[in-house]
Amino acid sequence: MLKIQGIFPPIVTPFVDQAVSYAHLAENIKKWNHYQLSGYVLLGSNGENVMLKESEALQSIETAVKYIPADKQIIIGAGNESTRSTIEFIKQAHRIGGDAALVISSHYYKDQMKGKVLEAYFTEVAEQSPLPVILYNVPKFIGLEIPLDTVAKLSEHANIIGMKDSSGNMTYFQSIIGFNLKKFQLLTGTANTLMLSLVAGAIGGVLALANIAPQICLDIFHSVRNDRLDKARKLQLSVIRLNQLTTAVYGIGGLKYALDQIGMYGGKPRQPLILPDDQGKSEIKKELKALKLI
C-alpha cells in the first residue's frame, strides 16, 4: 500500500492573461523542489481545479510530472459530479503519472448525498481507479461532510488509503483517528490545525500554506515528530493569521499575492476570483515580514 507522510503543498495553477502558464508552473515546482516536501497535490482546491478545462488539467499534470523528482509523491485532485466522469478522469491522469487520487464528494445535489450514496460513490470510484484513492472532506467549499460511519466503512476498502480532512473539526478528526485503523492515513487539510492534527495522530498535511511557507510547515511537522512541542506551538501560533489571510479571508487571490511577494510566481487567479484589495495586500505583507518570508 502507498505510504504517505509529511507535508504536501496543494500547488497553485499559474495564469498569464488568464491562460494557464505551464512555464511558470515548472518554475514554481523547481523552487519548491528545494524543500524536503514529501510531494505535491496537483489540481486541488488551491490549484483552481474547478476553473480548468480538462485539457488544461491534464497538461498541468504532464508538466508537473516532468519537473517533480521521483522521490516525491504526486497526489492528483479528482472528483467530478458523476461517478463515471470521476473514474474517467482518474484513468486519464493515471496514464500521465501520479501516485494517488484525492477524490472529493459529488456535492451539487448535496441533500441527496446521504451516507449510503457517498459510500456507493467512493466505493465505485475506488473499485475502478487505477490509482489508490484518498478521500477529500472539505465542507467549506461543498457544504457537505462525509459522515463518520461512512468514513469508517470506506476505510476498509483496499484501494482507499486515507483521507484529507479540511474541516478543521477536531472532534471529527480524532474520531477517525480513534477508529484505530491500521492502514487508513489521515492528513489534515489546513495549516491552522497542523500541530494539533499531528499530535492527534495525523501522518501529515496538505496545506495551502506550504505553497508560501514550506519550511515553517516542515519545521512544525518535525518539531511534533521530535517531541519538541514548545517549538511546534510557537511556530504554529505564528502562522495562523497568515494562513487565514491566504485561505479563508482572501482565498487563492491572497495566496497568489503572497507567492509574488516571496519571489515565486503567483499572478492573478482566474476570474471571477480576484487579488486582495490594498488593505488585504498590506495585511499579507505584514504577516510575511513578521515570519521573515520577505
Add this chain to the structure above:
Amino acid sequence: MLKIQGIFPPIVTPFVDQAVSYAHLAENIKKWNHYQLSGYVLLGSNGENVMLKESEALQSIETAVKYIPADKQIIIGAGNESTRSTIEFIKQAHRIGGDAALVISSHYYKDQMKGKVLEAYFTEVAEQSPLPVILYNVPKFIGLEIPLDTVAKLSEHANIIGMKDSSGNMTYFQSIIGFNLKKFQLLTGTANTLMLSLVAGAIGGVLALANIAPQICLDIFHSVRNDRLDKARKLQLSVIRLNQLTTAVYGIGGLKYALDQIGMYGGKPRQPLILPDDQGKSEIKKELKALKLI
C-alpha cells in the same frame, strides 16, 4: 428585449445505461409540447447539467432545438466556475439555438463570492453573451445567495433581462419585485411558491413540477392571472407534498420515478444519484394518484 412569461419546465436529461438518451429526450419533449407551456429550460439543475460532459450538453441542446416548436422559448442553463468558460459555453450554445441563458453564480469558492465579485462576474458574462442573460439564484445547491443590492445593480444591465429565484425566500423575492424595475422579469424557481410568487408580481415559473404536472402548474398560473385565487390556492396546496418529494426529499431520482409512472421516460439519474427507495416510491405514487396524474 426578450419577453418571458408563463411556465417553463426545467426538463430532465434521460439516460439509458447511464448514457444520455437523445431519443428519449425527443420523446419527452414531444409529449410536453402538447401543453401550453411557454417554453423549456434545458440544462438546469433538474437536467443534471453538472453530470454532463460539454459534448453531451451541446448535443442535448441540438436535440431539443429540433423538437421544440418555434413558438416556445428555449432557456439554456449555463454557468461554470470561471468567467471565460461560462462565456465560451454560452457562445457555443447560441450557435445551436436558444433564446436566453440562465446563468448560475460561480460558487465553489463561496466565501470569495462577495457582491462586488458576483457583480463583475455577471456583468462580464452579460457583456459577452450573445444570448440575453437570466440570473439564477439557487442557494440550496450552491450555498450562496446573490445579495439584493447586487441584483439591483445587475438588473440595470441591458443584457440581463431577469432572474430565476429558487430560494423560496419571499422577503428576498418581494424585495426584488419592489425595486419596481420596468424590464426585470422575475421567475420563481420552485412550485412551492408558484401562486405566491405570481401574486407578488412574478411573471412565471421554472418548475421541476412542470415536468410531471404541467397542466396543474398552468392552471395555477392562469387562476392567479384571472383573479381566481380560491382555485389557485386549492391547486397550490394540493401539489406541495408531491413537489417536495420530487425535489427536496428525493431529488431528481424522485422526479424521474414520477415521470416513469405517468407514462413518460424517467429512467435512472446519473450515478451517484439514485432512485427513491420503496417507501419513497410509494409516497410519490400516492401523491400522483391523489392528483389524478396516474
Add this chain to the structure above:
Amino acid sequence: MLKIQGIFPPIVTPFVDQAVSYAHLAENIKKWNHYQLSGYVLLGSNGENVMLKESEALQSIETAVKYIPADKQIIIGAGNESTRSTIEFIKQAHRIGGDAALVISSHYYKDQMKGKVLEAYFTEVAEQSPLPVILYNVPKFIGLEIPLDTVAKLSEHANIIGMKDSSGNMTYFQSIIGFNLKKFQLLTGTANTLMLSLVAGAIGGVLALANIAPQICLDIFHSVRNDRLDKARKLQLSVIRLNQLTTAVYGIGGLKYALDQIGMYGGKPRQPLILPDDQGKSEIKKELKALKLI
C-alpha cells in the same frame, strides 16, 4: 374555541432609565386603541420578554389589561425553558387576564428538542394551561423549527388553537395550511409575508410593524380579504424595507426609534440592546417619510 383573526401588534415594553415605564405602556396602548386592531400580543419577542423579570412581566399584563378594551383580544407571550415554569407563568398570567398564551419552544438545548420532545412539551403545557395555547415558531431567535409532523399532531389538541409562524418559510407555512385542519388558526409573524400569508390562508398576523404602521397592516389585511390584490401588493411592497429596518437590521432598537418618530413612546431598549446608529436612524426616517408616517 377562541376565534382569532386580523392584526395584532406584539407591543414593545417601554423603559425609562432602563426601568419599565407602565405609564408609557398605558399611553401607547391608548393610542393603538384608536385602530381597528384585533388585539395585542403582550410579552412577545418585540416586547423584550426575555429582558424582563417575572414581576415586571406580570405587572405589564396588569397595566395592559386595564387599558385594553374588552372587544380586543389579549395574547400573552409565554414559554420558559422548563415545562413547569412555562405552565406556572401561564397560570399566573391567567389570573390577571388574557385570552390566549403564545408559547415558544424550549430551546436552549436545541439539539435535544426533537419532534417527540417538543410534542411532549407543548402537549403538557396545553393540558395544564388555563388559557388556549398558540404555538410560536421563530427559528431566527431560537435556532429551532417545530417540525411539520409535530405541528400536525399538536394541531389536534383541543387546547392548541393555532400557531404564529415567524419563519418566513412559505413552503412550511403552506404545508400547515394544507393540513386543512378546521380549527387550527395560522398567523404570520412577519409583516414581510403578510399579504402572501393571507392569500395562502392565514387568518391574520402578529406584526412588529403594527406597532408603528397599524393602519397599513390593516389596509393590507382588508385589501386581501376584499380581493383587492393590486392594492394589497402595492402596500405590501411599500413596507418591506421599513419592516426589515425595524426587525432584522436594527431590531427592537430600530422599532423603538421609529415609535419615537411617530409621536408614540419608544425610548431605549434594555441593555445590551441599543438604538440604531445615525445611519440607521436616517434610513428609518426616510422610510417613515416615504410611507407618510411622519
Add this chain to the structure above:
Amino acid sequence: MLKIQGIFPPIVTPFVDQAVSYAHLAENIKKWNHYQLSGYVLLGSNGENVMLKESEALQSIETAVKYIPADKQIIIGAGNESTRSTIEFIKQAHRIGGDAALVISSHYYKDQMKGKVLEAYFTEVAEQSPLPVILYNVPKFIGLEIPLDTVAKLSEHANIIGMKDSSGNMTYFQSIIGFNLKKFQLLTGTANTLMLSLVAGAIGGVLALANIAPQICLDIFHSVRNDRLDKARKLQLSVIRLNQLTTAVYGIGGLKYALDQIGMYGGKPRQPLILPDDQGKSEIKKELKALKLI
C-alpha cells in the same frame, strides 16, 4: 488576579420529582471531592441553569459552597439576557460565595449582538461584578460566537480573567492563545478537545465528562503537562465517543443516566429534557464499561 488551572466539572443539578434535590447535590459533591479536581462550575449549561428559578439557583450555590472544600475554586454560571439582570445575579451569588463568574453572552436577539454590543455588555458586567469574570463562548447553545477581536479587547479588562470556549473550533481557540496575553486564561469547554487545547496552551478545562470520568480527565491533563503525549492521546481518543453520547447526542439526559450507572445520583433532567431511549442507554453503558467506569 485569580489564577485558575486544571479540571472543573460543570456539575449537574439533581432533581427528585422535578424539584431540585439539594441533598443529592451535596452527596454528589462529596464524591467528586475525592478527586484532584481544581474546583467546580455551578449553574453552567450542564447544570440546567436555564431550567432553574433564581431562588433555586441561589440555593444551589449555598448548598455547594457548604460542601466544597476551601482549596477548590467555585466558578458560578451567570448571564441573563439583560445587562442589569446579569449584574444583579452575580452580586447575589457573590454574597453567598464563589470565586469567579462564568458569563454567557446575551443572545436571544442574536442578530443584534454585534462585536460592539457584546463588548459593551461584557465590559459593563465586568465593571460592576464583584467577582472576576470569565467569558463563556458556546455557539452550539446560543447560535452566536464572540468575535475574535472582541475577545482581544475584552481580554485587556482588569476584571476579565479568561474565557471558557466550548466552540470546539481550534482555529478560533489558537488565535486567542496567539494573542499571547499574559493574564488571559483559556479553558476548553469540551472534553473532545481537552488534550489538543492543553497542547495549544489552555490552562485547563470545564468538562461535562468530568462529572462522570473525572480521573480520566485529570489523567489527560497531567499527561500533557508531563509531556507524556502518547498516554494523553490514548486516553483522549478513548473518551470521545462517551463524551459525544453524554453531550451532543443525548445531552444532559445522557450525562445523568451515566451518573446513575457509576453510583452517583443522576436522576431525570427537568422536562422537557428526557433520559436517553433504550438504545442510547445501552450505548452509554457500553462506553462506560469500555472505560472501566462500571
